[in-house]
Amino acid sequence: MTLRALILASLVVNLAMAVATWRLWPRPSSRGSGVLAERTVVFNNGPLRTSSNGLRIDITITNSPPQFRWQTIARDSYTNYIASLRAVGCPEQTIRDLITAELTEENNRQRRALLAPLQADYWSHAMRGLAEALNDYEEKIDLIDARTTDQIDILLPQAKQGPVHFSVNGAQTGHLPVEKKDAVKALHERFSLAAAKFMDDPGVTKEEKDRQKKLLQQQLDGELKQLVTPEDYAEMQLRGSRHAEALRGMIGLDLSPEEMRKLVLVLERYEKSPGGSKPGQPGAEQKKAQEQELRDVLGDRYESYVRAQDSNYGQAYRIARRFDLPPETATQVDDVRKSVGEAAQALGKNSQLTRDQRREALLAVQREAESTVREILGEKASDAYQRVGGDWIRSLSASEPQP
Structure with missing residues (x-):
């Protein structure tokens, strides 16, 4: 082979080796800035440090157990949470208290979010009665409560001890911002605990309990006035x-x-x-x-x-609303009730009537009352009213008239 051929072959081989080396040489990730990624891992025996393909891993070894923190317990679900609490030796009663408290607080958050519009516009809803305003929310509230109770029963079946009662900021603080609501709630809870110390003490007299309770109320009012604005305090009192x-x-x-x-x-x-x-x-x-x-x-x-303010009128009014009748029908029924009451009273005072005559007259008044109420309300509404508010009609035949 000539010298020229040898030189050419050597150049080809060197070029091939250079290309191969370039292709096989490790490069920084295109997603990074070229800085080596680092990771530290903790084990319990012996040091180890290694690096590979530009990724350096530092492994530090220690024989000391890591410091325990509640936050380190896995809480992907309440089931895992309970298992982790048991694993670290948490007493069962404490576990029940923790889980119930957290589920109850979550229940309160959901209720507050649901009822926020109603509580903020308190007076607009109050004029038609908060009980009626809450009708729009009852189904959703029941669903929230049912879910919470079911969770407690499923997670802690041994902890089931009757219905769970939930608390929530009421209409009295509905106009306040959330942080003020929570502060007012905490303040009341603190004073309630203070009151419980002497209210539950059998050695404290009633007079002393009343005196201390009055003092606590004065202190509570004083702290409330410092916590909220004068306008908000007046609104709360109202x-x-x-x-x-x-x-x-x-x-x-x-x-x-x-x-x-x-x-x-x-x-x-x-x-x-x-x-x-x-x-x-x-x-x-x-x-x-x-x-x-x-x-x-x-x-x-x-x-x-x-x-x-008359509960008898209230019964007639609720029936009228239930059957989509005008409010005036409730007034008419209540007027009939008053007229019948006056007639029955007059018959009772009429000394010229015999017992049988008085009873017959009362039965006639009763029949007329039933007929008039049925005419005002209609058959279905009248039957419903008789069941819940018709005592004054039934009493006409049940009572023993006196001369």
């Missing part, structure tokens, strides 16, 4: 008033939110005024002035306000 609760329970009374607030303010003011025959009740003069202020707020609806 919503928490027993008069606000009573107005919420009234039906058939068409009030605007502002009118309802005014009514509560009037009732609160006269309740606290001196001169009443009993604590918390206005005297005769105050009642007269109170009635006038209520009339000023309500105008022609004052009589409806008085009627709405």
Whole structure:
């Protein structure tokens, strides 16, 4: 072979080796910046450090167990959570308390999110009665509660001890931001625990319990005033008033939110005024002035306000709503009830009637009352009303008339 051929062959071989070396040489990942990736792993025996293809792995060895933290327990599911708690020796009662508390808090979060619109617009919903406003939410609330109870029963069947009661921020704090709601709730819980210490003590007299409870209430009010604005505090007091609760329970009374607030303010003011025959009740003069202020707020609806406080009218009103009847039908039924009551009273006082004559007259009044109510409500609604609110009709034949 000539020298020229040898040189050419050598060049070809060197070129082939260079290409092969270039192809086989490791390169930084195209996804990175060229910096070696690092990873550290903890084992319990002996050091080890290795690197491969540009990935360096540092393995540090220690004979000391890692510090225990609750956060290190796997919580992909409550089943794993319970298993992990048991694995570290957590007592069963503590596990039950932890799981129940977490599920209950989750229940509260779901309820708060669901009821937030209702609580924020409290007075608008209160004027038609919060019980009625809650009807739109009952099915969803029941579903949330059922899911929570089922979870507790499935995860901790041995912990089932009757129904689980859930708590949630009520309408009294519905106008507050979430963080203020939670702060107010925590404040009340702290004072409740403080009160429980002496309220449950059999060695403390009733008088002393009342005195300490009054002092705690004053302290609670003082801290609340520091926690929320004066406007928010006044709104909380107004919503928490027993008069606000009573107005919420009234039906058939068409009030605007502002009118309802005014009514509560009037009732609160006269309740606290001196001169009443009993604590918390206005005297005769105050009642007269109170009635006038209520009339000023309500105008022609004052009589409806008085009627709405009558449970008998409430029964007729609910039946009318249930069967999509005009509200006036409830008023008509209630007027019949009052007229029948007056007639029965007159018959009872009529000394010229014999016992049989009086009984026959009462039966005639009863038949007329049944007929009139059926005519007003219709057959189905009348039958329903007789079952829930017809005691005054049945009593006409059940009672023993006296001369």
